[in-house]
Amino acid sequence: MEEKEIKGKEAFVHAVISNVKEETENMKPDDWRALLHNWIRC
Amino acid sequence: MSEHWFSIQLKPVGNMCNLRCKYCYARPHASGEVMSYDVLEQVIKKTLQQDYLYPTFSWHGGEPTLAGYDFFYQAMLLIEKYKRPNQVVRNLIQTNATRITPQLAKLFKKYNFIVSISLDGPEHIHGINRITREGNNSFSQVMDGIKILRQYGIEPSVICTVSRETLPFAAEVFHFLISQGFKKIKYSPVFDSTRDEFSITSDEWYRYLKTVFYEWFKVGDATIQIRDLNEVIAWLLKRSINLCSCNRTCLHWVSIDPKGEIYPCEYLREKYYYGNITQIEELRDIYYTSSYQEFKKIYETVPLKCRHCEFFKVCGNGCPATRVRDGKISLDGVYAFCEQRRKLFYEIEKVFKSVIKNERR
Numbered sequence: 001m002e003e004k005e006i007k008g009k010e011a012f013v014h015a016v017i018s019n020v021k022e023e024t025e026n027m028k029p030d031d032w033r034a035l036l037h038n039w040i041r042c
Numbered sequence: 043m044s045e046h047w048f049s050i051q052l053k054p055v056g057n058m059c060n061l062r063c064k065y066c067y068a069r070p071h072a073s074g075e076v077m078s079y080d081v082l083e084q085v086i087k088k089t090l091q092q093d094y095l096y097p098t099f100s101w102h103g104g105e106p107t108l109a110g111y112d113f114f115y116q117a118m119l120l121i122e123k124y125k126r127p128n129q130v131v132r133n134l135i136q137t138n139a140t141r142i143t144p145q146l147a148k149l150f151k152k153y154n155f156i157v158s159i160s161l162d163g164p165e166h167i168h169g170i171n172r173i174t175r176e177g178n179n180s181f182s183q184v185m186d187g188i189k190i191l192r193q194y195g196i197e198p199s200v201i202c203t204v205s206r207e208t209l210p211f212a213a214e215v216f217h218f219l220i221s222q223g224f225k226k227i228k229y230s231p232v233f234d235s236t237r238d239e240f241s242i243t244s245d246e247w248y249r250y251l252k253t254v255f256y257e258w259f260k261v262g263d264a265t266i267q268i269r270d271l272n273e274v275i276a277w278l279l280k281r282s283i284n285l286c287s288c289n290r291t292c293l294h295w296v297s298i299d300p301k302g303e304i305y306p307c308e309y310l311r312e313k314y315y316y317g318n319i320t321q322i323e324e325l326r327d328i329y330y331t332s333s334y335q336e337f338k339k340i341y342e343t344v345p346l347k348c349r350h351c352e353f354f355k356v357c358g359n360g361c362p363a364t365r366v367r368d369g370k371i372s373l374d375g376v377y378a379f380c381e382q383r384r385k386l387f388y389e390i391e392k393v394f395k396s397v398i399k400n401e402r403r
Contacts, residue, residue, distance in 0.1 A: 006397045008262070013397045015264030017279070020272050024281040 049098040050089050051297040051307060054082070054109040061105065061138055061180055064171040065205045065232045065240040068104060068308075076109050077300040081320060083120055085298055088325040090124040090131070100134045102297075102308075107141040111149065118153050134158065136201065138172070139187030140180055147194035157191060157198040158228075159184065162208060163215035170207045171240075188222075199226035204250055205240040206232070212253035220266055228269035229254065233364050233378055248382035252389055259393065274387045277356050278394065292362070293338060296328065304328055306337055309363030313337075313373075345376050357383060 056074035059066070077085075089097050099121075101114075121131050135150065139159040150157060161184055162168040169179030191198055200219060208215070219227055231247045232240045242250070255271055297305045302319040305311040314337045316328040328334050340362050348354045359365065360377025367375030377383075 005260075006393070006400055009259065009397050010400070012259070012262040012264050013394050016275060017394070019264060019267065020275045020281075021279055023272065024276055024279065 048089070048092060048094040048096075049100055049295045050085065051100045051102050051295060052085060052106075053077075053102050053104065053297065053299050053308075054106050054113060055104050056300045057104040058108055059104040059138070060108060060140060060175065062173055062175050062177075063203075064173065065203065065234075067234050074104065075300050076113065077302075079116060081300065081302040082113070082117060084302060084319045086117065086120040087124045088319060088322070090121070090126060090129060092325055095128065096130050096132065098132045098134060100136070102136050105138055105141065106135055107137050107146060111143065111145050114146065114149055118149065121153075132156065136160070137187075138180065138184060139191070139198075140183035142187035142190045144190055144194065147190050147196060150191070151194045151196055155196070157196050159188060159191075159198045159200055160203065161188075161200050161219070162202055162204075163211060164218040167208055167211050167215060167218075171203070171205055197223075197225070199228070200224045201228045201230055203230045203232060204242060204247070206242055206246075207240075209242060209246055209250055212250045213257050216254050216257045220261065220263070225265055226267050226269070231379065244379045244382045247379055248385045251382065251386055255386070255390060255393075271386075271390070274383060274390055275394075277353060277387050278391060281356065293334075293341075296325075307363070309361075310337070340373050343374055345374070347376050347380075353384065353387070 054077045057068035058074040058076075059068070086099075089099070099117075121133075125131055133150075133153055134156045136158045137160070139161075149155075160172070162170070162172055165179060165181040168181045168184070172180050172184075174180050174183075188198060202215060202219065204212075216227075229251065231242050231250075232238070234241055251270055254268060258266060258268060258271065292306060295307060296316065297307045297311070298319060299305075299311075303311075304316040304319060306314050306316070314333045316331050316334055319325070322328065341358075344354070345359065348357075348359050351357070357377070357380075360379060360383075362373050363371070364378045365372055365375035366378045
């Protein structure tokens, strides 16, 4: 990727990593991400 | 009480559906019966009897809302009746949204349902496959349903199925979904067999998700969560998210049809039958059936390719029903989208590393 394309995306990348980290650390009962699975295909 | 959760995929109308989506795996079984009150009570009672703090009822179909308002109302009353102290019961519903009424939306809101709707993109893309029995595009009915859900304070997540015909529209679909305010998106590749006219290959799936990733990256909004990308991003942290396709086990999930028959899931019902909810004392009795024990062995068999794979711990060889060996679907094969996962990981890793490197300059 060119530098101009990644410029200003630092906060985004950190936020994404933080979201995933939180998801994998804290499986809260009211967290849809912890519960939704891919049983259904359509 | 156990901290672990247990999830029941409840199919109140089996595979019965008011739509006739062209790619649907359940098409040959598109008629059926509604689960009786007695079976429903047995399912809820025996699920909540178990030693799990977070039991989850995942309402699926076919189209589960065909069971009607009264069915769901009775189900909620039964949950109230059998819920144990401190137990946190969650309800999820996967719906095509075409049958959502204000009454149903109000009930879902009252009981904190997590609602996931099936939408394949803007009207001209959605209508390629998701059609009514009469052959009409179901798009406007879906959007009406979403509107009703939102009127009652429910913000649905979306499952977007990707078939061979909709492959070229990755960017358009993504931008449509976010323009409609969806923040939680899951894509689902059609995979019925390696020769199916609707099915997509691992490489096509990789290229589709790669496009979605770069579009998401350009938008730069971390409040938009894309399940399929998170699945791989979790690997950057050497973790695995809680999907049955990467947990190395799906033994904490079972599927129950209108007659009360119990299976691991829809895709494995022909091979593994755990029993009938009305004929067992407790749900845990299924753990002792030969069928359950046999299914358990699936996870003990690791293909040669996986044994030396650096991702095996977090990938687990994917969904057993989506494994291929010698060009055919086979439980002892390798996950059909194995290469997609690996390539996507390296693609995202490359981008994320360059961003972080740039930041340190």
